[in-house]
Amino acid sequence: MLYRAAKGTVSPVVRALWRPQVEGADNVPRQGGVLLASNHLSFIDSVVIPLVAPRQVRFLAKSDYFTGTGAKGTASRLWFETMGMIPVERDDSQAAAKSLELALRVLAAGDAFGIYPEGTRSRDGRLYRGHTGVAHLAMTAGVPVVPVGLIGTDKVQPVGDNRVHRERFTVRFGTPIDPAGRWSGVPAGRARRELTDEVMDAIARLSGQPRATAYNERPSTVA
Template identity: 70%
Template sequence: MLYLTTRMVVGPLARTYLRATVHGVDNIPATGGVLLAANHLSFVDSLVIPMVAPRQVVFLAKSDYFTGTGIKGTATRAWFTSMGMVPVDRDDSKAAQHSLEIALQVLREGRAFGIYPEGTRSRDGRLYRGRTGVAHLALTAGVPIVPVGLIGTQNVQPVGTNRLTRAPFTVSFGAPIQVEGRFDGMPTGRARRELTDEVMDAIAALSGQERADGYNERAH
């Protein structure tokens, strides 16, 4: 109920006040487990995708957002919870494994899970090589991957500020990439790499970004 109420408010807000242009929502399966794999330009990416998607999309969020106190802490926790966010301690040495376990649980429950194959935000606007976790999840759970191309979200919340700016941005959902039966008999490592590269090619086609040769690394 909280999620539906939030969507009734923030969906129209994203399309009008935040000036969102949305393409391809019909590419998201109405039911069943599905991965939404997107490029990553801004913190708000994990908010705008659930705002405009036709079904709830679960993203992982820093556990800090769920532990605040007082009115602000309570409001923040309620907001992230209503948007389907799941807390994870990114400083935990087992965070990566825990994140995969959460994602698989969500997918096996027939829900939608959002992931950034680059691993972290692009600080120069280029699209970096995808990490194979996205393929591992899709192949393990047997679910399709919907590529998502984000354009302009870095202008909605520029790096270094907590304020939202009324800047136009675009969210494009591409055709689902099916995995069932396609990689049978192929070595696991090769299957994950080929599927991940296919996903990144689809994201690049939607976002129009320049490609980077290597992996993106978290800022220290």
Template identity: 65%
Template sequence: MFYEVVHSAVPPLLKAIWRPTVLGVGNVPKHGGVLLASNHLSFVDSVVIPSVAPRPVAFLAKSDYFNGTGIKGAAQRAWFEALGMLPVDRDDTQAAIDSLDTALEVLGKGEAFGIYPEGTRSRDGRLYRGRTGVAHLALTAGVPVVPVGLQGTDKIQPVGSRFPKLAKVTVKFGRPLDFTGRADGVPLGRARREVTDEIMAAIQALSGQEPAGVYNDRAPEV
């Protein structure tokens, strides 16, 4: 019930404030498991995508967002749960591995799961090399991958900013990528790398970002 209330209120509010340009919505399958693989520019990406997607999309979020106390903590937890976010401890290696199992459970139920192959948001606007977890999910679950290109979300809440700002936002959903049979007769590691690179190329074509050519290491907490 709370999801329906929040989801019916957030998209109209978002569109009224930021007036996002949304392209290719019809590329998102209406039914069945699907991965939405996106570039990552800002914390608000996980709010923007579910708000404009034609179906609910689950994302992973830092467990800290779910552990608050008091009224504020309860409200924050309810908000993230209503947006379909699932908690993960990014500092726990085993928890990060388990998060892939969580994603497979979501996909196995025929739902949509959102993932940022870069691993963490870009702090300089470039598109970083994708990590192969996205390919692991696509090949294991046997689901299509819809590439997503975000533009302008880094201007909504720039790195280091505490409050959102007005900005021009564009969300582009690309055509679904089908990797059925891609691991047949090919070493699994190689298949995952090739699939990941294809997904990142599709994301880059949508986002227009400059490829960084390296992995994006998470910045130290300050």
């Protein structure tokens, strides 16, 4: 399998050069659909999590990464395809709905799907309010959510910097949160909000980030 070959080659290099601290990997179920919900500090987060997780984790990725030309474009496409990333048109008016549909397909197939409840990268280091898509996916698919706390990836590749710096980082996998049967009789909107807030509280404990009460909106000028 190309994914195993790529991870078997790249992961040892990452561990040797960056010496990441990985905690709680045993909290990630080895089989069945599961959501890995993480804070988001850097573009490299979607590379780091799949490389250190004990199973393949699929993320959505901008379709641009799959359509480049020349040697760089080909290398980008092969990397993202090999790691199981799923192309999505981020600026499509139906992007949010399509993203949820794609995620549900991954979970229904019994695979792990990575999601950033904040929606976009934090530019000031704070943990922003989570969007309820993570709860919608967990409740609809009937899968647990493993909270993930990333520390230091913003130093490895700061927002707006194309360079990768040799800085240590930490990945913490928290205790799974299983929504099964917990919100019986509760209105759907309230249930999704409560589960999302529980997930964000867990991420905050893992990452140690200060909290922001607002949503983190993506600047229109950020690629």
